[in-house]
Amino acid sequence: MPGNLYNNCSNLPATPTRLERLLRERELRKYSKCLNDCEAELPSSTQDCFSPDLETSTCLFNDEELLETVSASRSLNDDGERLDFRTSKQxxxxxxxxxxxxxxxxxxxxxxxxxxxxxxxxxxxxxxxxxxxxxxxxxxxxxxxxxxxxxxxxxxxxxxxxxxxxxxxxxxxxxxxxxxxxxxxxxxxxxxxxxxxxxxxxxxxxxxxxxxxxxxxxxxxxxxxxxxxxxxxxxxxxxxxxxxxxxxxxxxxxxxxxxxxxxxxxxxxxxxxxxxxxxxxxxxxxxxxxxxxxxxxxxxxxxxxxxxxxxxxxxxxxxxxxxxxxFPVGIDSERFIKALELPEVQDHMKVLKQRFAGRKVMLGVDRLDMIKGIPQKILAFEKFLEENPNWHNKVVLLQIAVPTRTDVPEYQKLTSQVHEIVGRINGRFGSLTAVPIHHLVCLYLIICFHI
Structure with a gap:
């Protein structure tokens, strides 16, 4: 992040350029050649071990450790012949x-x-x-x-x-x-x-x-x-x-x-x-x-x-x-994108589109936790319905609440409070065919991404 004094870990090297990688690989080949009594060069497969992804993925590596890895990975077999270089992950x-x-x-x-x-x-x-x-x-x-x-x-x-x-x-x-x-x-x-x-x-x-x-x-x-x-x-x-x-x-x-x-x-x-x-x-x-x-x-x-x-x-x-x-935390976005192509996910998406056809859908996915503000979100939605009667039966709030710490009394009280608020609002603004809030205390949509 620009201007972040506490994001400049000196152990974190900048991503090397192609020229820097080539120069580094040449030095590694020289070092290996010395280990082999100037008779052999490193195989091309060695280059993958020192790719930029591996070198920059942790700030706890240094040059001496990399060279020690090269040295330790070359050993002799029972016949006294030098074994091929084997890449190993940290x-x-x-x-x-x-x-x-x-x-x-x-x-x-x-x-x-x-x-x-x-x-x-x-x-x-x-x-x-x-x-x-x-x-x-x-x-x-x-x-x-x-x-x-x-x-x-x-x-x-x-x-x-x-x-x-x-x-x-x-x-x-x-x-x-x-x-x-x-x-x-x-x-x-x-x-x-x-x-x-x-x-x-x-x-x-x-x-x-x-x-x-x-x-x-x-x-x-x-x-x-x-x-x-x-x-x-x-x-x-x-x-x-x-x-x-x-x-x-x-x-x-x-x-x-x-x-x-x-x-x-x-x-x-x-x-x-x-x-x-x-x-x-x-x-x-x-x-x-x-x-x-x-x-x-x-x-x-x-x-x-x-x-x-x-x-x-x-x-x-x-x-x-x-x-x-x-270090802002991210996710493996490719895994989530691939999950959309799963047949079971596609079938469930079709069911949801049919169920909420003609209505705007507001989606919330949160842990059922005290600091997530789920009761406040639901009460704000009630305030919106009060002030905008023309939106009745035209908008739905789909709130997925993932249960957590179910054995803690404070969280049990929170679960009861949310259920009471949802029931009151649905009774006030809902009908026999539609309700404004769908409150799901389940893991189904989350589990879809872990298949």
Whole structure:
């Protein structure tokens, strides 16, 4: 983004020109020729390994590592002959609260895996330049060893590695600290103000559960980490993870990315554990945000709350620089375009066109979440119908609401509230043949894109 001081990661090289690539490939051939006692050249297939896509896709590579890869990839076989150069992808360990699949148990040692729905999953499906392993919680409690081994084996086929959390840890860490404290605060919703003493006690137990869960994630990462891997931590669920990883291995390359807004320093001050969380995130080598504003808020929190020095590249703490940058998240657009050509999608599109023929259709696709403003959207549509009676039976609002956190009381109340509003408006402006609002709490249209 132009003018973004926190988007100039010096580790991110500019996309090389064709001339630069040719010069680089020539140097690599010279280096390989030296390794082969000046007798052989690199095969042409080697050039694909050092394409611009691979070189610029991460800011954690450098020239020495590339040359070491060339050297390490050439070995001798049993007859003492030099083996051909084999291209290999960089290993990337994606660590997130949830795996991209949900597990359903069938029997003692049998599991069924289904595709998960979420923005993180959708965005990372487009990452194909790396040998990726995904580490996370499968969304189920598996207390027995037989079940854990069977689930780990089933997930291994999907290149996933499970983190096993018991019900108490999930309650304190996920339902408690993540969803009761961090999620509202990061969206500028204040902390609960009821019984201050009870809130403080509850907060401390939730924070302890949060740190325990992050340590369990760190244990799994360390178990599967290989030298040279890049560890990519995701979201507010794992703010404590970079510190846990760096304490075990300072040379580990760790990045952390936040998939929510980061609030201003004035709002972040409301968080009792603000100092510990900020320092834990700063243990990472690279910290990413969606926008420049979020990155600026984070740097401001570090300077005003921790007293550290902010630089155009990030935050410096006693000589250690943590790079801060803005990386807007995108999607694999080709996958969505191809989904439109599927027969089942085409058939469903025809049904929708027939059902809403002659009427304007307003489409909304949102998670059923407190910060998405679904009740406000529906009430605004009611206001439009009140002020424009000539649009009755000529416009329809098709609202797709993807359920989330169904076991949290606040979200259960939100679901009931939305259903009540929709029912009242449809009863007021609808008829026997048509209603103005179609509220669908389902995953069908989302799942179509994961076929």
């Amino acid at each position: 290993r990337l360990l994606v660590v997130a609260n949830r795996l991209p699949v949900s597990a359903v148990r069938h029997g003692e040692d049998s599991w069924q895996l289904e595709m998960s729905v979420g923005g993180l999953v959708t965005a990372l499906l487009g990452v194909k330049e790396f040998d990726t392993r995904w580490i996370g919680w499968a969304g189920v409690n598996v207390p027995d060893e037989i079940g854990q081994k069977a689930l780990a084996k089933a997930l291994d086929e999907k290149r996933c590695i499970p983190v096993f959390l018991d019900e108490e840890v999930v309650h304190q860490y996920y339902n408690g600290y993540c969803n009761n404290i961090l999620w509202p605060l990061f969206h500028y919703i204040g902390l609960p103000q009821e019984d201050r003493l009870a809130t403080t006690r509850s907060f401390q137990s939730q924070f302890d559960g949060y740190k325990k869960a992050n340590q369990l994630f760190a244990d799994v990462v360390n178990e599967h980490y290989e030298e040279g891997d890049v560890v990519w931590c995701h979201d507010y669920h794992l703010m404590f993870l970079p510190k846990c990883l760096k304490e075990r291995n300072k040379k580990m390359k760790v990045g952390w990315f936040l998939h929510t807004p980061f609030p201003s320093s004035e709002i972040h001050r409301m968080l009792p554990s603000r100092l510990e969380l900020l320092r834990s995130v700063l243990a990472a080598d690279l910290v990413g945000f969606h926008t420049y504003d979020y990155a600026r808020h984070f740097v401001s929190a570090c300077t005003r709350i921790l007293g550290l020095e902010g630089t155009p590249e990030g935050v410096e703490d006693q000589g250690k620089l943590t790079r801060i940058a803005a």
